[in-house]
Amino acid sequence: MAKELLKGNEAFAEAAIRAGVEAFFGYPITPSTEFLEHMARRMPKLGRAFVQAESEVAAINMVYGAACTGKRVMTASSSPGVSLMMEGISYIAGTEVPAVIVNVMRGGPGLGNIAPSQGDYYQMIKGGGHGDYFPIVLAPATVQEAVDYISLAFDLAEKYLSIVHVVVDGNMGQMMEPAELPPMREISDEIPEWAVRGAKDRDPNILTSIYIDPEDEEITNLRLLRRWKEVEKNEVRFQEYQMDNPEILVIGFGTAGRVASSAVRDARAEGIPVGLLRPITLAPFPEGRLEELCDQVQRILVVEMNSGMMLDDVQKIVKGKVPVEFYGRLGGVTPLPDEILDEIRRVSKNEGEISGDPRDEWMDRLEKMRTGDQ
């Protein structure tokens, strides 16, 4: 199929349709609304279910119900809406049914703004909802990658009976970029044995997240953890760029990683030996690869559109073997390539130890730059 110039949100929605999503439930919110609007146009024509729910709380519980039937189902929203979904997400995780949730992240906390952000990192990666569970989190950085990974998201959700979050930011939702959509997949008529479709010729299926006896809950939690270990073993994905003998390693995901790749290219042109690691699965994190790289590089620069949330995960893996520095923009501000290039230059000259939290010095630099900005 030929490439088309597609708006992010619409491409993501169409990718889900091509992957065989049978029901979409959502509620409008900028900057993800075009996703819902595309579903409103397409799903009724295909005879599939579309409901604009009364709220995100209702939407995720519609997803929960539909997921229990074993059909492919999903929702898409943006940060405040995803916050409202967290209870339902926890129930879905506890019931061990598959569901795909797309979060087109925006600036926060609170009502914040509608500008692109990565401030939901903790919420998405560390669970967000209550209880012991482990969502799979995919963070594509181009429209094409998102199209491909939304198909994969359904497969992973079904394989591991898991929540799969696809996280992008408002830039990705709003931008247009050529991408090739996959062909329309046949809707599978296989019925998972756990699904509720009427207990004809079999014992009733009960889908619930209640385990009133803690011993039973413990067994369930263990099962989820075992399953997660399988995910960690099999599903790590990342991309590398300019990795011939880098002395400096930049790590960034999504838009921040993408912007960083331009800065890395320009830094290489200046002769700075720098490479980029861009995690595509944030959970599971490319831990093994980062450990290997720690033996090869002399310094690490983490770039994010938040206050250093992935930074914490990186530091946990690096364990002080290599100095780690941080550069972030907050509140819906996207860093531009020249800012990151300046950071790479700075890091390339800086040979000293880094004492304490790399955020401390970054905050000072950012404040200085901001006052200089004005």
Add this chain to the structure above:
Amino acid sequence: MVEAKTEVIYQRPESFTDVHTHYCPGCTHGVAHRLVAEVIDEMGLREKTIGVAPVGCSVFAYNYFEMDFVEAAHGRAPAMATGIKRVLPDNTVFTYQGDGDLASIGIAEIMHAAGRGENLTVIFINNAIYGMTGGQMAPTTLPGMKTTSSPYGRDVELAGYPLKMAELLAQMEGSGYIVRRSLHDASNIRKAKKAIRLAFEAQERGLGFSMVELLSSCPTNWSMSAQEALGFVEEKMLPVYPLGDYKVTPALQELRV
């Protein structure tokens, strides 16, 4: 210098700030704001009033009212207002909400605020659409009406029927004053103002939950001129949303303002 004799026929209410609003030309949000500000001035309530802004086009309502304001999460204004009123029972507390905010995501909060008979005033802007997010279907969207999330027209089989909030809330025993008015012409605007006055009077007298539903226009997302949009309110919305007094407690019926 010759002193000209002028008579002031319109003056900016004290409760209304002197700034240009961010609303689209021809939007009736501005009219509704002015009416609320005038009533608060006339009743001398400005200094003890606390407003609760919604999430919707009027999210920045607090820029236009010269009084204390808070900004709620989408749909939760009646809960936030309840919190304020319960700890400051002598203050005047009102929410200002659109139809997505009040009738969709926030329907639980509004029903329960009325059910508890919270002494609050609610100004409810029914423009049959989601303005701020760019024209999606609201629970109040008319059957057959095209929006960006009902692109083939609202199909009541799939997307349900319009919710009639004034009628619904009038059923609650805790509500004291529930009416529907319209902002499509001058005489209706006058009636709307009187209703807003009575709603605040109800609160001041502790007569329970009060709400004024105002039929409003959204020329931008209806893709109409300001004038056409007012015509749409009159011709298309009035038949679905009849104006009227849905509940007026006896104590208010005797009140003359």
Add this chain to the structure above:
Amino acid sequence: MEETSIIISGFGGQGTLFAGQVLAYAAMDNGYEVTWIPSYGPEMRGGTAHCTVIISETLIGSPLVRYPDIVLALNLPSVDKYEPLMPENGVLIANSSLVNREFERQEIRTLLLPANQIAEDIGMSRLANMVMTGSMVKMEPILTMEMIKAALEEHIPERHRETLSMNYKALERGYAFAEKELG
């Protein structure tokens, strides 16, 4: 050209986003990598609208830039904003119908053209965006006139299809103006 960044900026309603899309389509149809990213949100409500288009021979990293190679500024605030950010040898084209000042930077390539007036002469004031685009093709021929016309023909919304020839004319008039001014 390895990678070129273009910002088209003006008031909402001046067709800046669409002009950017036409460039993006033309680039894609001719085998380039491309990204198009709009301003969205409160800024648009405030009345300004701009988009960034990156056209490249290789995979595009950042879809956003601080220092654009080319700027089409359809109003004064856009000139004020981008003139200081132009790189040396950058191209800044301003719509003199709405920009009542000279450029301050000497070492960049500039053009003042009365895009509104030219569009009105053609009989369609909405086409100032295409006039600007036409002049760009003359000043920095990363895409040819044929490529842009083909993209327009392919992607113009159906409801505007009857204005296609007017769009072509606007492109040509912009091109001709630049040719005359710059020799």
